[in-house]
Amino acid sequence: MSIMKLLYFPNNKLRMKAKYIKNINNDIKLLGKNMLKTMYFYNGIGLAATQLGINKRIIVIDISINKNNPIILINPEIIKFNKLKIKSKEGCLSIPLKQKYSILRYKKIKIKAKNLMNENFELEISNLLSFCVQHEIDHLNGILFIDYLSNLKFQRIYDKMYKLNKKIIFLKKHNYIK
Ligand code: NI
Numbered sequence: 001m002s003i004m005k006l007l008y009f010p011n012n013k014l015r016m017k018a019k020y021i022k023n024i025n026n027d028i029k030l031l032g033k034n035m036l037k038t039m040y041f042y043n044g045i046g047l048a049a050t051q052l053g054i055n056k057r058i059i060v061i062d063i064s065i066n067k068n069n070p071i072i073l074i075n076p077e078i079i080k081f082n083k084l085k086i087k088s089k090e091g092c093l094s095i096p097l098k099q100k101y102s103i104l105r106y107k108k109i110k111i112k113a114k115n116l117m118n119e120n121f122e123l124e125i126s127n128l129l130s131f132c133v134q135h136e137i138d139h140l141n142g143i144l145f146i147d148y149l150s151n152l153k154f155q156r157i158y159d160k161m162y163k164l165n166k167k168i169i170f171l172k173k174h175n176y177i178k
Contacts, residue, residue, distance in 0.1 A: 002034055002037070003034075003037055003038050003041045004034055004035070004038045004052045005052065005053075006038070006042065006051055006052065006093055006094060007050075007051055007052065007053055007094055008094050008095070008096070008161065008164070008165055008168060009092075009094050009095045009144060009146070009157075009158075009161050010158060010161060010162075011094075013050070013053045014050060014051065014094055014139070014142065014144060015142040016050060016055055016142055017140070017141055017142050018048075018049060018050050018054075018055050018056055018057045018140040018141075019055055019056060019057065020057050020075050021056050021057055021058060021074050021075055021114075024074060024114065024116060024117075024118045028056070028058065028074070028116070029116050031049065031054065031056070031058060032058060032060065032072045032074075032116055035047050035049065035052070035058065035059075035060045035072075036060045036062070036070050036072070038052070039060055039062065039093075040062070040067055042093050044093045045061065045062060045063045045128075045132055046059065046060065046061045046062075046063075046132045046133075046135060046136045047059065047060050047061075047093060047136070048136045048137075048139030048140050049140070050139045050140055050142070051093060051094050051139060057074065057075045057076070057140050058072070058073070058074050058075075059072075059073050059076060059133070059136035059137070059139070059140065060072050060073075061073070061129070061132050061133065061136065063128050063129055063132055072115060072116055073111070073113040073114075073115075073133070073136075074113055074114040074115065074116070075113060075114055076111055076112075076113040076133065076136075076137055076140075077111060077112050077113065077137075078106075078109050078110070078111055078133075078134070078137065079110050079111060079112050079122070080109065080110035081106040081108065081109045081110070082106060082107060082108040082109070083106075084106070084107045084108070085104040085105060085106055085107065086104065086105065086107045087102045087103070087104060088102065088103055088104070088105040088131040088135075089101070089102050090102075090103060090131070090135060090145045092135070092144065092145055092146075094144070095144070095146060095157065095161060096164070097157065097160055097161070097164070101145070101146065101149055101153065101157075103145055103148040103149065104148070105130065105131045105134050105135075106130060106134060107126055107127065107130065108124070108125070108126040108130060109124075109125060109126075109130050109133065109134065110122060110123070110124045110125075111123050111125065111133060
C-alpha cells in the first residue's frame with residue numbers, strides 16, 4: 001500500500017467529472033486501500049479519487065475519533081434528501097488552509113452505493129457523515145466546497161492557495177513532503 005499524491009486547488013483536474021466504475025477488480029480494491037492510507041496520512045476525514053487525479057467514482061471516509069471505522073463507497077449517489085439544510089464547517093485536503101468555512105448542506109440524506117465486495121447498499125445518514133459524503137460526491141462531480149462561498153471569499157482563498165502552492169512546490173522539490 002502506498003500514499004498517493006494529492007492535487008491542490010486550483011489544479012484543473014479537480015474539475016473533472018469522474019466516471020462510473022463498472023468492474024470492481026483488484027485495481028479498484030487496491031485503489032480503495034491506498035486512498036484510505038492517503039486520507040489517514042493527511043489526517044483527513046474524507047477523500048475522493050478526483051483529488052488524486054483519478055477519474056473514477058470512489059470515495060473513502062472515516063469520521064471516527066480513533067480512525068478505525070473506514071467506509072469505502074463506489075458509485076455513491078444521493079437518492080433522497082430532507083430539504084432542510086444546516087451549516088457545515090468545512091475544509092478540504094486539496095485546500096489545506098487552517099481556516100474552516102461554513103456552507104449549507106442537507107442535514108439528512110439517503111445514499112446508495114457499492115462496496116468493495118460489489119454489493120449494493122443503501123444508507124440513511126445525517127450531520128457530519130452526511131456533510132462529508134455530500135462534500136466527497138461533489139468532488140466526483142468537479143465541485144469544491146468553496147464554490148458555495150461568496151466571490152470575495154472564493155477569491156481570497158484562491159490568492160492564499162496561489163501562495164501556498166508555491167510553497168508546496170518548493171517543499172516537494174526538496175523532498176520535505178510527498
Ligand atoms: Ni475535499
